Amino acid sequence: xxxxxxxxxxxxxxxxxxxxxxxxxxxxxxxxxxxxxxxxxxxxxxxxxxxxxxxxxxxxxxxxxxxxxxxxxxxxxxxxxxxxxxxxxxxxxxxxxxxxxxxxxxxxxxxxxxxxxxxxxxxxxxxxxxxxxxxxxxxxxxxxxxxxxxxxxxxxxxxxxxxxxxxxxxxxxxxxxxxxxxxxxxxxxxxxxxxxxxxxxxxxxxxxxxxxxxxxxxxxxxxxxxxxxxxxxxxxxxxxxxxxxxxxxxxxxxxxxxxxxxxxxxxxxxxxxxxxxxxxxxxxxxxxxxxxxxxxxxxxxxxxxxxxxxxxxxxxxxxxxxxxxxxxxxxxxxxxxxxxxxxxxxxxxxxxxxxxxxxxxxxxxxxxxxxxxxxxxxxxxxxxxxxxxxxxxxxxxxxxxxxxxxxxxxxxxxxxxxxxxxxx
Amino acid sequence: xxxxxxxxxxxxxxxxxxxxxxxxxxxxxxxxxxxxxxxxxxxxxxxxxxxxxxxxxxxxxxxxxxxxxxxxxxxxxxxxxxxxxxxxxxxxxxxxxxxxxxxxxxxxxxxxxxxxxxxxxxxxxxxxxxxxxxxxxxxxxxxxxxxxxxxxxxxxxxxxxxxxxxxxxxxxxxxxxxxxxxxxxxxxxxxxxxxxxxxxxxxxxxxxxxxxxxxxxxxxxxxxxxxxxxxxxxxxxxxxxxxxxxxxxxxxxxxxxxxxxxxxxxxxxxxxxxxxxxxxxxxxxxxxxxxxxxxxxxxxxxxxxxxxxxxxxxxxxxxxxxxxxxxxxxxxxxxxxxxxxxxxxxxxxxxxxxxxxxxxxxxxxxxxxxxxxxxxxxxxxxxxxxxxxxxxxxxxxxxxxxxxxxxxxxxxxxxxxxxxxxxx
Numbered sequence: 001x002x003x004x005x006x007x008x009x010x011x012x013x014x015x016x017x018x019x020x021x022x023x024x025x026x027x028x029x030x031x032x033x034x035x036x037x038x039x040x041x042x043x044x045x046x047x048x049x050x051x052x053x054x055x056x057x058x059x060x061x062x063x064x065x066x067x068x069x070x071x072x073x074x075x076x077x078x079x080x081x082x083x084x085x086x087x088x089x090x091x092x093x094x095x096x097x098x099x100x101x102x103x104x105x106x107x108x109x110x111x112x113x114x115x116x117x118x119x120x121x122x123x124x125x126x127x128x129x130x131x132x133x134x135x136x137x138x139x140x141x142x143x144x145x146x147x148x149x150x151x152x153x154x155x156x157x158x159x160x161x162x163x164x165x166x167x168x169x170x171x172x173x174x175x176x177x178x179x180x181x182x183x184x185x186x187x188x189x190x191x192x193x194x195x196x197x198x199x200x201x202x203x204x205x206x207x208x209x210x211x212x213x214x215x216x217x218x219x220x221x222x223x224x225x226x227x228x229x230x231x232x233x234x235x236x237x238x239x240x241x242x243x244x245x246x247x248x249x250x251x252x253x254x255x256x257x258x259x260x261x262x263x264x265x266x267x268x269x270x271x272x273x274x275x276x277x278x279x280x281x282x283x284x285x286x287x288x289x290x291x292x293x294x295x296x297x298x299x300x301x302x303x304x305x306x307x308x309x310x311x312x313x314x315x316x317x318x319x320x321x322x323x324x325x326x327x328x329x330x331x332x333x334x335x336x337x338x339x340x341x342x343x344x345x346x347x348x349x350x351x352x353x354x355x356x357x358x359x360x361x362x363x364x365x366x367x368x369x370x371x372x373x374x375x376x377x378x379x380x381x382x383x384x385x386x387x388x389x390x391x392x393x394x395x396x397x398x399x400x401x402x403x404x405x406x407x408x409x410x411x412x413x414x415x416x417x418x419x420x421x422x423x424x
Numbered sequence: 425x426x427x428x429x430x431x432x433x434x435x436x437x438x439x440x441x442x443x444x445x446x447x448x449x450x451x452x453x454x455x456x457x458x459x460x461x462x463x464x465x466x467x468x469x470x471x472x473x474x475x476x477x478x479x480x481x482x483x484x485x486x487x488x489x490x491x492x493x494x495x496x497x498x499x500x501x502x503x504x505x506x507x508x509x510x511x512x513x514x515x516x517x518x519x520x521x522x523x524x525x526x527x528x529x530x531x532x533x534x535x536x537x538x539x540x541x542x543x544x545x546x547x548x549x550x551x552x553x554x555x556x557x558x559x560x561x562x563x564x565x566x567x568x569x570x571x572x573x574x575x576x577x578x579x580x581x582x583x584x585x586x587x588x589x590x591x592x593x594x595x596x597x598x599x600x601x602x603x604x605x606x607x608x609x610x611x612x613x614x615x616x617x618x619x620x621x622x623x624x625x626x627x628x629x630x631x632x633x634x635x636x637x638x639x640x641x642x643x644x645x646x647x648x649x650x651x652x653x654x655x656x657x658x659x660x661x662x663x664x665x666x667x668x669x670x671x672x673x674x675x676x677x678x679x680x681x682x683x684x685x686x687x688x689x690x691x692x693x694x695x696x697x698x699x700x701x702x703x704x705x706x707x708x709x710x711x712x713x714x715x716x717x718x719x720x721x722x723x724x725x726x727x728x729x730x731x732x733x734x735x736x737x738x739x740x741x742x743x744x745x746x747x748x749x750x751x752x753x754x755x756x757x758x759x760x761x762x763x764x765x766x767x768x769x770x771x772x773x774x775x776x777x778x779x780x781x782x783x784x785x786x787x788x789x790x791x792x793x794x795x796x797x798x799x800x801x802x803x804x805x806x807x808x809x810x811x812x813x814x815x816x817x818x819x820x821x822x823x824x825x826x827x828x829x830x831x832x833x834x835x836x837x838x839x840x841x842x843x844x845x846x847x848x
Contacts, residue, residue: 125549126591131674152672157615158606162674163587163681167550167768168639177640179765182582182711191581193711193764215592215683216601216845242765248576250555250586251675257587257767259639287606287617340617341603341666342845343681344591421640421766 001405004092005100006110008039013265013400013409015039016092019085020265020410021070021230024116032068032119036088037265037411040113043088047109053091053098057083069123070266074210074229075347081210081229085270118264120171121232122208122348127169127260128338129204129236129352130161132329134280136357139369156284159329159337161354164236165257169350172233172263172413178391178420179258181242195420196239198374199389203306203365203397204234205324205410206352207331208266212345219345221292224335227345230266233304233397233413234352237261240368240388262350263397263413271408275401277301279330289340290333297332300324302410304356304399306365310384311392317380322365324399326358391419425829428516429524430534432463437689437824437833439463440516443509444689444834445494445654448540456492456543460512461689461835464537467512471533477515477522481507493547494690498634498653499771505634505653509694542688544595545656546632546772551593551684552762553628553660553776554585556753558704560781563793580708583753583761585778588660589681593774596657596687596837602815602844603682605666619844620663622798623813627730627789627821628658629748629834630776631755632690636769643769645716648759651769654690657728657821657837658776661685664792664812686774687821687837695832699825701725703754713764714757721756724748726834728780728823730789735816737806746789748823750782815843 004016014020014037024042025032033046045054045065054060058080064072073080091099099105131137134151137160141150154160170176178199184191210229213219219227236256243255279297302324307316334351355365364370367388371377377385389395394417399410428440438444438461448466449456457470469478469489478484482504488497497504515523523529555561558575561584565574578584594600602623608615634653637643643651660680667679703721726748731740758775779789788794791812795801801809813819818841823834 126589154608154615154669154672158670160670160674160677162677163589165550165587165767166590167636167770167773168766170639177766180642181765182761184578190708191578191711193713212591215594218604239765245578246582246584247673247675248578249671249675250584251671251673253584253586254762254765254767258765284614287615289617337606338678341605341663341678341682342592342601343589343678346591349591 002089003094004038005094006039006041006092010405011407012039013407013411015406016089017403017406018267018271018408019088020267021121022264022266023068023070023119023121025119026111027115027117034065034067034070034073038092041110042113042116044109044111051105054084054087057087059084068119069348070121071123071348074208077211078226081268082270085268118171120169121264121266124166124169124348124350125346127164127166127350128161129164129354130159130329130334131354132159132327133355133357134328135326135359136355136365136369139357139364143368143373159334161334162251164260168257169260169262172261174261174415175418176237176259176415177418179239179242180420181239181254182245183241184245191245195422196242197388198240199417200238200240200367201306201389201395202236202238202355203304203320203322204236204352204355205399206232206234206262206350208232209345209349209351210347212347212349213339215344216342218339218342219335221290221332221336224332225269227335228269228331230268231272232266233263233399233410235261235395235397235413235415236352261413261415263411265411267408267410272300272401274403275301275408277325280328282328286333289336292332297330299327299330302399302401304397307396308386309394310390312384313380313382316394316396319378320362320364320370322356322358322363324356326356326363327353389417391417393417426513427518428462429518430463430465430516434829435831436463437831437835439830440513441827441830442691442695442832443512444691445545446688446690447492447494447543447545449543450535451539451541458489458491458494458497462516465534466537466540468533468535475529478508478511481511483508492543493772494545495547495772498632501635502650505692506694509692542595544593545688545690548590548593548772548774549770551588551590551774552585553588553778554583554753554758555778556583556751557779557781558752559750559783560779560789560793563781563788567792567797583758585758586675588684592681593684593686596685598685598839599842600661600683600839601842603663603666604844605663605678606669607665608669615669619846620666621812622664623841624662624664624791625730625813625819626660626662626779627728627744627746628660628776628779629823630656630658630686630774632656633769633773633775634771636771636773637763639768640766642763642766643759645714645756645760648756649693651759652693652755654692655696656690657687657823657834659685659819659821659837659839660776685837685839687835689835691832691834696724696825698827699725699832701749704752706752710757713760716756721754723751723754726823726825728821731820732810733818734808734814736808737804740818740820741804743802744786744788744794746780746782746787748780750780750787751777813841815841817841
């Protein structure tokens, strides 16, 4: 098994098999740049590029790592990503002396994770959110429209999605202010304005688009994965009461746009290859533009967990665990559908999955489902109960692929609720 | 009345009272930069700034005009915009010799409009589309849900809106490819994939946000207009059959995201001040966060016209005329609502109105309404009929405020339909 000269603990999310990309700023010095996580360190790609370590690769010497976002690197395309990944893996290898034995370069290029600030990894031009878990769509449909009309007629035919708000995407660790908004209580004659009473999280994952397409030029499903740079954890915070009142007929708006949190480390598609599994069987069979060429469509086996920590709790406590495999629609189908009418994707666009719920009760990916719209409170071990999120609550989502003796981890995406700023 | 040393015809859209901003590239030379339209010319602000013509203003010497978008200039804020506008008006004045009598500077700074290419004026981070015309919402509601349920319960309480697709916003003159997509014919058991059969335009206008707000910090309605840079014409092309099948429950997606066209000239808020008129009376009264401080809320009197030209027609023929005043919700209310939950706006964001329809049949702002969902074809003078848009059709939208002896015009936003690229 591939090993690094840097010690990596067995349960670390960042062994040499992973090498996720992120944007960081050393707490001591200045400007943001691109790094790769390895064990408890971040490897400074800008410093390595400057030292000539990537010579012979397509990304070398272009300044793409001395930037505050991954966009310029992503725009170089799949071959450049693959070459760079191979170069980084080589440099970090246990038997490779060029970095291992160069103390001056190590001093410049290896920062303890505790001494850096992690920033948003990409400049996200457009953010699309899908609705790809059948269990989630069925649960929400049952709650709002009854069991017999749970899935809309279109749901099994196309990957339903909508445009989300890009400006309010924040990196893990950013506090989330409880939004105010217009909401209508069930027994009220008219709506009122005030802080949401139904604040929720949504357990999602999202793909960052590496290379896009020209307007009017769809990406065929066979080519879709070639455009994917990597995957992050996503918490699509939601205010259910604001959403319920506003969403007809044009969809969610302010019930979602106050904040969406993503994890700082982008796990490249290549790191996930060993964890491919067959995708869910689709019945009815999708239309040809959504049918991949190969007989078996695939997805990824990624364990997911959600923990909650209230202000009174010493530690976070797991309230849900799910898996990326619960998604009915694949990312290849989502890319093909998204561009089928000619819509252009650009480097840095985020395509999120929608809430990832499984069939089991514990695998439901949001409070709306976990508490069955507030009728079945969650009981925490310290005695607290939760129907929706309360001020001071911290939600931590984590994800990983379990390999033989190593983990390809996503780190975490966390956020704490701070009280509404009430208008005076 | 203010006059320029440059001849401006009485029906020109670009007299010295207007001074709209745009991004242009001289057809002969190189790089895009910022200009102002005056009569049949575009005034090169980058050249004037370089010549020191803006000394003493906040924008001077910062390089904000030698850029391919207005974003950097917009981010400087209202005082900078106002100072620059005053400086440009002074330079162009009939009695001011500094530019008028400097042939070398005129040669560098004045380009005939016929010799420049007009580009997208801003880098649009997020595009929001509202649904602010009551006649439009009522017509669409009647067509889809019947007369008794035309307006959704929320419509009179909040400015309904949704997130649009920013990547596919194109400048006037860009061809629009007929999108393919999934659609379900009324008598079909299952959906099919193919070119839309119900291609439509939507007559809208959109505000470019000049300065934004921090995430979590709403913009009060009293301050909303201070964040507005200027106004453009918008054609939000729509594929009604794709939209009808996909839109539940998360709203429009691929039925809209194939293209949105905007006009190249951004008319600043200051140029529109003489055309303020009282806004529509709102009943029920809006909640306090949507109620402006002054007793009378205002909007703008802007004439709008839509023309269609088929391949067989020698000239475009007017098929609808409307007015910005038909909007029920004001831009101030839209900004206050959009940010009420903390969502952040950024320089260059586009807030479009939604289709601007009035009460009269001729003032309906899209084919869906004009042909009453295809049941009342439009008859063109040459004998052609239209239910939806056909390949080769060109749609031209125009808008202007009629002053006493001058026009504050928006120029036009046009686009021609080219045939679908059918998958083989």
